[in-house]
Amino acid sequence: MKRTLSLAGIFIFLVAIVIPFDARAASQLDIDGETEAFAVRVEYDIPLPASIGTEPHVIGEIRRTFGENSKGLSGAPTNFTAVTGGDVYDPWAGVNGNDGPLKVSTVQTGIGPPVDPHNPGLPTAECFYPGNASKTVSFPRDLRAETKPIPPTSYANAICGAGPSTQLTAYSASDDVPGSPTASLGPILHTGPLEADSMLQPVHGVVTSNARASAHDVKVLDGVIRIGSVEAEGVSTAEGPGGKDSTTGHIALTNITAAGQTFSVAEDEITVANQRFPIDSSAGQAFLENLNNGLAGTGCKLSVMGPASPYPQGFLLSRKPPALGTAKDGTFAASMYGGMLILCDLPHAATDPTTFTPQRVQILVGFVYSMARAVKDDAGFGTGDFFAGTKTFNTPSRTLTIAAPPVKPSTVVAAKVDTAPISQQPQAFAPSGRTIRYKPLAMSTRIALIAIGIVLLIAATNFASRRLKELVGS
Amino acid sequence: MTMALDAPKPTLRERFTPRAQGRTQYLSGQVFAGLINALISALFVSAYGITRVSSHRLSPATAATILIAGAAINAFITAIVSFYTGLSDAASGLVTKDGTEKPSPDVDVLSAASLWGRAIAGGLGGAAWGTGLAFLALAALNRRETHFLGLFVGVLVTAGVASITSGLAGNALGVRTGLDLPKAIMPRPARRRAWRDLALPFAIVFGIFAAAFGLLLFHDYHVGAQFSSHVLTEKEILADLPFQVLLITWIANFVLGRAGKAEATLGLVTFEDPERELPNTKSPYGIQAMVWTAVIVLFAGGSLARFILPSYPTLVEVLIARGAFSLVTAFVIGGMAYMRGAVNTTLEQR
Numbered sequence: 047m048k049r050t051l052s053l054a055g056i057f058i059f060l061v062a063i064v065i066p067f068d069a070r071a072a073s074q075l076d077i078d079g080e081t082e083a084f085a086v087r088v089e090y091d092i093p094l095p096a097s098i099g100t101e102p103h104v105i106g107e108i109r110r111t112f113g114e115n116s117k118g119l120s121g122a123p124t125n126f127t128a129v130t131g132g133d134v135y136d137p138w139a140g141v142n143g144n145d146g147p148l149k150v151s152t153v154q155t156g157i158g159p160p161v162d163p164h165n166p167g168l169p170t171a172e173c174f175y176p177g178n179a180s181k182t183v184s185f186p187r188d189l190r191a192e193t194k195p196i197p198p199t200s201y202a203n204a205i206c207g208a209g210p211s212t213q214l215t216a217y218s219a220s221d222d223v224p225g226s227p228t229a230s231l232g233p234i235l236h237t238g239p240l241e242a243d244s245m246l247q248p249v250h251g252v253v254t255s256n257a258r259a260s261a262h263d264v265k266v267l268d269g270v271i272r273i274g275s276v277e278a279e280g281v282s283t284a285e286g287p288g289g290k291d292s293t294t295g296h297i298a299l300t301n302i303t304a305a306g307q308t309f310s311v312a313e314d315e316i317t318v319a320n321q322r323f324p325i326d327s328s329a330g331q332a333f334l335e336n337l338n339n340g341l342a343g344t345g346c347k348l349s350v351m352g353p354a355s356p357y358p359q360g361f362l363l364s365r366k367p368p369a370l371g372t373a374k375d376g377t378f379a380a381s382m383y384g385g386m387l388i389l390c391d392l393p394h395a396a397t398d399p400t401t402f403t404p405q406r407v408q409i410l411v412g413f414v415y416s417m418a419r420a421v422k423d424d425a426g427f428g429t430g431d432f433f434a435g436t437k438t439f440n441t442p443s444r445t446l447t448i449a450a451p452p453v454k455p456s457t458v459v460a461a462k463v464d465t466a467p468i469s470q471q472p473q474a475f476a477p478s479g480r481t482i483r484y485k486p487l488a489m490s491t492r493i494a495l496i497a498i499g500i501v502l503l504i505a506a507t508n509f510a511s512r513r514l515k516e517l518v519g520s
Numbered sequence: 521m522t523m524a525l526d527a528p529k530p531t532l533r534e535r536f537t538p539r540a541q542g543r544t545q546y547l548s549g550q551v552f553a554g555l556i557n558a559l560i561s562a563l564f565v566s567a568y569g570i571t572r573v574s575s576h577r578l579s580p581a582t583a584a585t586i587l588i589a590g591a592a593i594n595a596f597i598t599a600i601v602s603f604y605t606g607l608s609d610a611a612s613g614l615v616t617k618d619g620t621e622k623p624s625p626d627v628d629v630l631s632a633a634s635l636w637g638r639a640i641a642g643g644l645g646g647a648a649w650g651t652g653l654a655f656l657a658l659a660a661l662n663r664r665e666t667h668f669l670g671l672f673v674g675v676l677v678t679a680g681v682a683s684i685t686s687g688l689a690g691n692a693l694g695v696r697t698g699l700d701l702p703k704a705i706m707p708r709p710a711r712r713r714a715w716r717d718l719a720l721p722f723a724i725v726f727g728i729f730a731a732a733f734g735l736l737l738f739h740d741y742h743v744g745a746q747f748s749s750h751v752l753t754e755k756e757i758l759a760d761l762p763f764q765v766l767l768i769t770w771i772a773n774f775v776l777g778r779a780g781k782a783e784a785t786l787g788l789v790t791f792e793d794p795e796r797e798l799p800n801t802k803s804p805y806g807i808q809a810m811v812w813t814a815v816i817v818l819f820a821g822g823s824l825a826r827f828i829l830p831s832y833p834t835l836v837e838v839l840i841a842r843g844a845f846s847l848v849t850a851f852v853i854g855g856m857a858y859m860r861g862a863v864n865t866t867l868e869q870r
Contacts, residue, residue, distance in 0.1 A: 190751065486662050495659040502652030509645050510685045517692035518547065519620055 075286045078419040079108040079212075079246040080368070080380075081257035085276050086221065086264065087410045088235055101228060102202075102216035102242035104257060109210065114175070116210035121170035122185075122200040122218035122240060123228050169218070175206035185226065199223045211247035216240075234392070234407055238263030253284045253418040266409060267390055270344045273411060274301025280414035282379040287422050291372050293379035297412040299386055304348065305340025309333075311350055311386065325350050345391035351384030351410075368417060378419045385412025538609075542618030543695055546609065547688065550602070554687045558594075558680030565590055565679065566671040572736055577665040583674065584654035588647055590679035593729060595646025595686040599639040600722075601775050602687040606694025608782035615695050624700040629693060630708075630788065632717035642689070646682035653678045698786065707790045710797065710862050713783070718776055719855035726768060727847030734842040735835070744832050754829045757838045761822050764842075765849055769814045772854040780861025784869070789862045798867060805860035813856050817849050 087100040101123035108116040169185035172178070184198035200218035205211075218240045222232035242259035257280050264273040280295030298312035309318035316323055316330050323329040338347045372379045388409040487495075541549065569586050570576050578586070609615050628634060657666075657674055666674075697705075708717070734757070741752040783789050791797040825841050833841070 190753075192753065192755070487659070492659040492662065495655045499652045499655030499659070502648050502655065504652075506645055506649035506652060509648075510689075513689050514685065514692075517689050517696065519622060 075110075075420045075422055077108065077110045077248060077253045077284075077421075078417070079106070079253050079255040079282075080417040081106045081244045081246055081255045081280070081415065083242055083244060083257035083259040083278055083280065083414040085240050085242065085259040085261035085278065085412060086235065086237065087413070089408050089410075101221050101237075102218055102240045102259060104214040104216055104242045104244040104259070106212040106214050106244045106246045106255070106257070108212050108246045108253075108255075114208060114210040116206040116212040116246070117172070117174045118204045118206055118212040118214045118244070118246075119170065119172045120202040120204050120214035120216040120242065120244075122202055122216040122242075123169070123221075169200040169202045169216070171202040171204040173204035173206035173212070175208065175210060175212075177206075179207060180205045199226060209247045212244070213246075214242075214244040216242045234267060234390075235409060236263075236265045236268075237261050248420075251285065252289070253420045255282045255416040255418045256280070257414050257416050259412070259414065261411070264411065266388055267344070267346065267393070270304070270341070270346050270390070271348065271388060272301075272303040273299055273386075275299075276385060276412045278383065278385060278412040278414040280381060280383060280416035282381065282416040282418040284373075284379050284418040284420040285376050286420035287375050287377055289376035289420075291376045291379040291418065291420075293372055293381040293416065293418075295381045295383045295414050295416065297383050297385040297414065299412065302386075304346075305337050307337055307340070316350075345393070346388060347390075348386055348388045350386055368415070377421045378417075380415075380417035382415040383413070384410060386410075538614050540614055540616050542620075543615055543699070544618055544620050546615045546695065547691055550605070550691045551684060551688055554598075554602075554684040555680075558676060558683055561594065561683070562672055562676040562680055566668055566675050568736065569671055570668045572740060577667055578671060579665055580658050580661045580663055583661070583666045583671055584658055586671065587654040587657065587674050587678045588650040589732065590675050591650025591653075591682040592643045592647035593732075594679040594683035595649075596639050596643030596725070598683040598687040599642035599690045600635070602690030603635070603638070603694040604775055604779045604782060606691040607698045607786075608694075608778040610695045610698025611782045611785040615699065617699055621696060621699060624696050624702045626702045626704045628702065628704040628706075629697055630705050630783070632721070635717075636721050638690075638693075642686040646679075646686060649682050650678040698782070701786055705788060707788050708783075709792050710780075710789045710859060711792065713789065714776075714780070714858035714862070715851075715855045718779060718858055719851050722772070722776065722854045723847045723849075723851035726850035727843040730764070730846030731839040731843035734839050738835060738838055741835075743834055752833060752835065752838060754826060754831050754833060757833065757842065758822060758825060758829075761825075761845070762818060764846060765814050765818045768846060768849045769810060769853050772850055773810055773857045773860075775857075776854045777857040777861040780858040780863075781865045782861075784862040784865035789866065791863075791866070798863060801867070804867070805856075805864055809860060810853065810856060813853060814849075817852055821845050821848060 082103075082105045084100050084103040100121075102121065103123060104118070104120045106116075106118040108114075169183050171181040171183045173181055180203075182201065182203045184201040186193045186196050187198050199220075200223070201216075203213075203215040205213045207213075218226075221228050221235060221237045221240060223229060238261070240259075240261045242257075244255075244257040246255045248254070259276075259278045261276040262274070264276060266272075275298075277296075277298040277300075279297075280293070282291075282293040284291040296313060298310070300310040300312070302309050302311065307318065309316055311317075311325070314325050316325055316333060318333065323333075325334075334348075334350065341347055368380055368382070369378070370380050370382055388411065390407050390409070392405060392407055565586065569578060569582075573579075573582065606615070629638075653674065738752060738757065741750055741756070743752050780789070822845075825845055829837060829841055
């Protein structure tokens, strides 16, 4: 009797442990949501690809499968890709030769004080649920005790919670506020206020992923190209099997002034002098070609990106290439849009004060990506499976039926440039090559080092042994 | 047999109480202690060196510099510390002759020139040993960076071996001098011995080492960057002043306090003004004298440093400030420690 009671007690205890982990205990859908948005990203691509600032930047994610989790990062700027400030971090360099491709090496640029990418005072906030649910960083207030009284010029806030939900906000008064991590961008890019936010959560059973980024008063190379305002916004929703899904996004660039022309780009159309024509029309192509011809003397050229679905993924996103489009059964929707890509040869006035001497800069103005997914997943292990006989735990992954993108196809204007030397071609989305700067010592140098080392060791040992023999004895 | 069983078991305190040992046994014990000290020192130096660089990896040149400097500094300091440890223990009867010792040559090994000359020679020997191994390490690293374990092994082999060797030589010389005092060593006036012969060179050495350690600590701080963290500020560089004072007080009291005690025990200290220098109390200088001196140095020196230094000093200003503070502290505390040891021992002998 006693043994039976013990066994029953153990059984109840085990069941009590297992029940909370039952995959199908809750009759909810498995859900996913992802967002990313930024207003401007500035990168040097020659002599090596290195980001010097993405601002403002929001990256969010929610997920519910066997449990809920959400995470997010917001920054103005983020240190998420390569760098910010005086040190350029080259993630592909194998400087040391012995620590593989993950080693991050640095190149001192000499532009302003270097900024540690792990600097806790940088206006970048991360959250994770369950875990570090909320964080707010104000710059420069949160740098040190002495900077507490200084009014903030930028801040980032990230809140992750149950639901799951992620809410992100990033703000900066300007990209080149003196003393800020991206102050060195001043000669290359000046902006007015920058804002970005993102919200991901299920709303009345519909997974909703929303992201937005904006910038005002953007000036490239002290006014060679001016953009009055940048608005990037994207929303994706998914209700689940049998329901609805949708995705939409747009990037509006208004009051662009370049080569004496003032125009706007929105909804895949160019508006100039009260005339509107599609970007990929012959009129649109001709307008952009004329514009670039007019800019030739400045060393800059620009191209309009449009929907980003056909782009090869370089270091544009902080994740692997995503699926884009909508599913017919209401379970998935995603879209990605890029704004305008500006390439400029850098004048000596902007680079001579540095030791890095970048030759070209590429500026991506406006980017947004959003994704929502809601599926009923019968994979996984449930308590009932104890009694259900044989079951394959590793069920094949689902294959989504992706419908055509919900926006009309658009030509990437920049793709036309292919006959120029590689140093002049757009590389915004191209994978970056690996640079190796490790140079081993010459064999003669190593032999000399070993010889001198051995001579010194023999001399020191001889000196010490004589002294010890004299003082200590045998 | 019964007697042995009935004998009381020695307590922990009794087991660790210093007791008289033969010379060979004493030196063996000192080598063992030196080995423990070398292990701890190597752990400390390599951990500090690694934490002060980005990615916790040291460039070959920096690693070589640490190996060379570590060996030289350790050998230099140990030469002085071990000499006075041996001299003090021999003078107080903790080391006895066991027939293995050699007679002392008739040389004044206590003169300032001889004392500090031996320390410099030890430091140079350590530097040569460290440089030899550093060159071998450079050839092996072949321009690759090194990590904690590599640095720890390197520091242990260079600084550890150098300090143990230098320490053994210093201990042996100190013991020989204490057991067989050369006739060439004459008594010296206490004040001159305390402040000029010992405290001043001791303070200069400490000042240089404090500046070098400041370089290790603050070389990667941002200079003049108001809107950044990890910035060189007056507050940041003076944050560890109490720790510095505590460390210097302890080391100065340990080394120069022992020096005063040993030299007074051997009758090598004279007092120019005994009426004033030797009052009619048994131990006029208690430990409180050192504590209050340290407190005064901390508050007066700290306030002066804060007054002189700008809010955002340069690295050179930081090294000068920290070096000067350590120099003054070591000088004041070191001189006091020697006088305290010499005066108290002389009074106890009366």
